[in-house]
Amino acid sequence: MTDNLPPLREVVAAHGLAAKKSLGQNFLFDLNLTGKIARAAGPLEEATILEIGPGPGGLTRALLTQGAKKVIAVERDERCLVALAEISAHYPGRLEVVCADALGLDYPAFLSQRGVEGPLRICANLPYNIGTPLLAGWLTEKDWPPFYERMVLMFQREVAERIVATPGERADYGRLGVLAGWRCEARILFDVPPAAFTPPPKITSSVVELRPRAKPLECAGKALEAVTLAAFGQRRKMLRQSLKSLPLPIDPLELLQSAGIEPTKRAEEVEIAGFCALARAYAKKTGLV
Template sequence: MAAIDGLPPLRDVIARFGLDARKALGQNFLLDLNLTQKIARTAGPLEDATVIEVGPGPGGLTRAILSLGARKLVAIERDSRCLPALDEVSAHYPGRLTVIEGDALKVDFAALAAEHGDGGPVRIIANLPYNVGTQLLVNWLTPSAWPPFWASMTLMFQREVGLRIVASEDDDHYGRLGVLAGWRTDARLAFDVPPQAFTPPPKVTSTVVHLEPIVAPIPCDIAKLERLTQAAFGQRRKMLRQSVKSLGGEALLTRAAIDPQRRAETLSVEEFCRLANAL
């Protein structure tokens, strides 16, 4: 991509600024610029979009997003060592990149989108740090206001997590994430990314997941749904009458017209919502 954007190769950037990836920050830098462009293209048209990126690191995905024409990119980076490298990218794309130093778990993303958006779609595109990726996804899936501020999310996770996000009933990977994502989004696996594409290489394969919001999901109380999924999948090998005993057990299941002898992994998203509404 150096030939496309005129910026130095990422390996040179990392060497010049001493950017060794730190395990404590969940960092694995993606250096294959063909892959970063593939991730950015998976998000859909970017020309009229405001993009939010979490954990840009030395800026490989950042550069791909901007080279594909994103109108505005807001990047949240916790590691201050990466800021000089991102400043170079910002200077190369005047007025289009805003870098915010901070912890993504403490950011009000809806307010951020409102501040930097101009009426076009907001797309979240990120190679998420492994140690906060799942929590960020849950936060983005469970705001009280829906449809959300984002028009799509294109996110990289460990493959195991990606499978959990897109799983449905009777799938071994089905659990809380599958219920939440299946309730409010259309989620699909886009493609895998091998360990050797990263520096340092993680021990697992990664997967890019693309999610788009369902405009009118089944009406359901978020807090009740989360309590139910936590109880049901917390004891997933037990029958529901036992695993949700603290929430009403057999009486609750009867009200929702669900067989108390079933197990959590057999319930559809619609049935979980029905159960939550019966609480």
Template sequence: MSAIDSLPPLRAVIAEHQLSAKKQLGQNFLLDLNLTAKIARQAGDLAGCDVLEIGPGPGGLTRGLLAEGARRVLAVEKDARCIPALEQIAAAYPGRLEVVHGDALEIDPLSRLTPPIRIAANLPYNVGTELLVRWLTPKDWPPFWQSLTLMFQREVADRIVAAPGSKAYGRLAILSQWRAEARIVMSLPPEAFTPPPKISSAVVHLTALPEPRYPADAAVLSRVVAAAFNQRRKMLRAALKGVTPDVIGCLERAGIDPTERAEQVDLERFCALSREVAKSR
């Protein structure tokens, strides 16, 4: 679907710039512009929005975001080989694409973006979860972003939307669902990528809530949840004994049986427990 713009198909771009995917950079290129345009549409109405894209690679999703009307795209790319291909896209969309060569874990994009801001990315597998946790745990809430439209390994996507009682339910589900509305909006098989990864992928759309679903101190909640799921096979009275001396009292006041395990406790009760832990200090 090269007709979304005047640029050549992605396979031709990759051949021209010799962009073989590098495993150490977590790269798997999505070459079907029909799919990249569809992912861009999952981000919603982009007119009037700046979009932050991490790991654009040869620019398939970048082109989709621009074609779908993004006011401006800031593309952060670590692989220097991809920069010339991205600069060709910038030339085709004057004033609408800024390409930054650097590590997304080290760059602060805020000075380069104007609200409203959305984030859309086929995240490199090796940094995807770390970036998501950073975006979900800023010092202040609401965050700088309105929504996140992100591709992950299917296993990670399932962990983001998991419900209590499931094997996938854990810290990532709590962090995601406390402050955002999270849902899987697309699934992609390995053969959609070049080279094909060994696992399936999925696109998750998260919309920032104006305020957290339940009151809790973010740092206390994070500590409680980490301790609970780090020893998820243990009863909570044992898993949380290092969090507070009055662990059983805090659990009972939060409406949690001390013999329950972390995966049995829903978000509301984890927030109640965090409030009790904060009061017990």
């Protein structure tokens, strides 16, 4: 499908939109790939899509071409707003562009202010420098089920592998794998080679799908973030030592005993259920939710 808008390379050249490394930008011009990502988030006819970091709008155009009912695009780079406005004019009422820092938004409130009712989908070629903290925030939303029904996101391949990792894959298993596995079913859909981007990054990228679990294990999200950050921050050490770095200090041996975890274990040896038990114990001791 085509949208009869100028080729994206021409749009970028016309508006002088050279990708900025400081913003983690790598523009995706390949229409086959943007279409493939959009279809992975489908069917789109009745869907509202949240897109973070649209840049000049390559994926945005694909989502609209594939029939998305509405796209809400959050873009920090003011240089891209003119190009996105041209897309909005081409699809009246179907694209809303918000110039904001995606890391600073309260997403449920942000979407409620725009009249978005019920869950939506997040589909984005995330800027490399904010992808991980954005995902961590979405995975630890206080209310569950969350404001989204599915996420289709692009990350660096090594980050994607950490998101889907399990305890049996010790090299990749870490904080992201625990957070994602706790509340979502995650899988890598396909890879995107460096040559597909402008400028081409030095690494391969991967598109990941995350679907929220209806009933994740009971756990306080902020507490889980804290214990996994401490545990994997010094992953070669036993938990009785690494947990000493928790932001709200507590006796690690007492905490591990409460969670039923051997103090000589290392973080990579603990299942997601074990980390949830650890987070519950930490929340009970500290009040962290």
